Amino acid sequence: MGKGEHTRTVILEAALAQASESGFESLTIGSLAERTGLSKSGLFAHFGSREDLQCAAIDAAAQLFADTVMKPAFAAPRGVPRLWAMFEGWLGWTQRGGLAHGCPIHAASVEYDDRPGPMRDRLVGHYRALQQALDKAVRIAIDAGHLRADLDIEQFAFDMFAIVLGYYHAARLMDDARAGERARAAFGRLLADFAVPGALP
Amino acid sequence: MGKGEHTRTVILEAALAQASESGFESLTIGSLAERTGLSKSGLFAHFGSREDLQCAAIDAAAQLFADTVMKPAFAAPRGVPRLWAMFEGWLGWTQRGGLAHGCPIHAASVEYDDRPGPMRDRLVGHYRALQQALDKAVRIAIDAGHLRADLDIEQFAFDMFAIVLGYYHAARLMDDARAGERARAAFGRLLADFAVPGALP
DNA sequence: TTGAAAAAAGCACGACCGTTCGTATTATTG
DNA sequence: CAATAATACGAACGGTCGTGCTTTTTTCAA
Numbered sequence: 405m406g407k408g409e410h411t412r413t414v415i416l417e418a419a420l421a422q423a424s425e426s427g428f429e430s431l432t433i434g435s436l437a438e439r440t441g442l443s444k445s446g447l448f449a450h451f452g453s454r455e456d457l458q459c460a461a462i463d464a465a466a467q468l469f470a471d472t473v474m475k476p477a478f479a480a481p482r483g484v485p486r487l488w489a490m491f492e493g494w495l496g497w498t499q500r501g502g503l504a505h506g507c508p509i510h511a512a513s514v515e516y517d518d519r520p521g522p523m524r525d526r527l528v529g530h531y532r533a534l535q536q537a538l539d540k541a542v543r544i545a546i547d548a549g550h551l552r553a554d555l556d557i558e559q560f561a562f563d564m565f566a567i568v569l570g571y572y573h574a575a576r577l578m579d580d581a582r583a584g585e586r587a588r589a590a591f592g593r594l595l596a597d598f599a600v601p602g603a604l605p
Numbered sequence: 606m607g608k609g610e611h612t613r614t615v616i617l618e619a620a621l622a623q624a625s626e627s628g629f630e631s632l633t634i635g636s637l638a639e640r641t642g643l644s645k646s647g648l649f650a651h652f653g654s655r656e657d658l659q660c661a662a663i664d665a666a667a668q669l670f671a672d673t674v675m676k677p678a679f680a681a682p683r684g685v686p687r688l689w690a691m692f693e694g695w696l697g698w699t700q701r702g703g704l705a706h707g708c709p710i711h712a713a714s715v716e717y718d719d720r721p722g723p724m725r726d727r728l729v730g731h732y733r734a735l736q737q738a739l740d741k742a743v744r745i746a747i748d749a750g751h752l753r754a755d756l757d758i759e760q761f762a763f764d765m766f767a768i769v770l771g772y773y774h775a776a777r778l779m780d781d782a783r784a785g786e787r788a789r790a791a792f793g794r795l796l797a798d799f800a801v802p803g804a805l806p
Numbered sequence: 807t808t809g810a811a812a813a814a815a816g817c818a819c820g821a822c823c824g825t826t827c828g829t830a831t832t833a834t835t836g
Numbered sequence: 837c838a839a840t841a842a843t844a845c846g847a848a849c850g851g852t853c854g855t856g857c858t859t860t861t862t863t864c865a866a
Contacts, residue, residue, distance in 0.1 A: 608834095633822085634823080634825085645824085646825085646826085649824080649826095
């Protein structure tokens with residue numbers, strides 16, 4: 405890895421840490437330069453513009469999520485255990501991924517949900533990819549006989565995703581120590597409602 | 606209403622419109638001055654600081670939510686119908702409240718979930734008030750015999766809130782036309798799981 | 807070791823930020 | 837109408853923003 409490439413990685417790591425704290429709109433050239441010890445112009449030279457930096461940062465966040473949550477989950481046994489692995493990995497994945505604060509992708513999804521542009525487009529793309537991976541895991545759980553064949557996969561994904569969002573809200577803004585417990589109960593109810601009776605212990 | 610009070614209301618209306626679009630961190634003195642036709646200094650004089658303006662705006666948002674969603678819902682028949690009224694009123698309440706875009710309170714809850722200060726404190730307070738109103742409505746539904754007496758009220762509130770968050774995500778970022786349908790299905794499943802059999806048609 | 811290429815720094819720019827101050831305009835009251 | 841208070845304005849302040857340019861330093865290969 406050349407020096408420039410290494411520096412770029414360092415910058416993106418700092419950008420992820422900051423986005424985890426305060427979102428992507430807080431990613432300014434000046435603050436990032438200070439964080440990394442670079443000069444403004446030196447840092448700026450690695451990206452054509454601030455927007456390019458933000459885009460690179462959100463791509464890095466999506467990659468980190470995939471590596472931290474999805475990849476390990478697909479190593480779990482197929483079916484419902486894998487869905488649980490995904491869910492558990494999802495809750496508080498930022499800690500495991502080395503980010504001290506919130507989920508930067510979630511922050512971005514609120515910041516850009518009404519602001520057309522490359523950031524929004526990228527974000528939607530990453531979510532669609534996540535959706536597909538989730539769909540796949542659910543389909544496998546159906547094929548494995550764990551979940552009912554008449555399950556509406558999109559509805560299941562909606563419900564599961566909603567629980568994670570509820571967890572973020574409760575755990576972070578409301579400082580609810582029982583957020584994880586609540587989220588697991590909700591996901592358990594979701595699975596129970598669509599489980600094939602007797603298929604799992 | 607004196608002139609100053611009227612102007613202050615106009616400013617806060619503009620602030621809410623802007624926060625609905627781009628969050629509370631986008632509330633700058635300059636942009637708001639342009640939006641209202643006031644000068645920067647003229648606008649600034651109505652609030653001691655930008656932070657005070659933001660706080661006043663989020664209080665106004667909470668008030669608008671209460672007037673638009675909670676108050677009408679408490680006019681609905683007690684029990685599950687009232688819970689449905691709350692839920693329906695909640696989805697897309699910003700339109701009914703005169704805000705063209707997203708829920709400003711939701712935007713704020715992501716912007717300030719990791720930033721201590723008066724904004725976060727106020728936000729948490731408003732959510733606690735909402736939580737209490739919701740708890741009350743659920744308790745009434747239990748007393749009315751619509752929902753099971755062993756229902757965990759906090760868990761119910763978590764689940765219901767999560768569904769709304771899932772709706773926001775699907776409807777706004779993902780432009781999912783079926784978001785409302787999905788949310789209603791999820792809430793219907795929540796109610797069905799805790800309904801007293803035969804208590805409702 | 808030297809020389810080309812890459813990387814980082816230095817500096818300057820116009821724009822906008824929140825805020826302050828003094829002044830002018832407008833409302834309200836006696 | 838006059839006096840006074842409320843309201844709004846214009847200009848300016850020190851800072852930070854993103855972004856160009858030029859120069860210096862570092863890296864890496866011949």
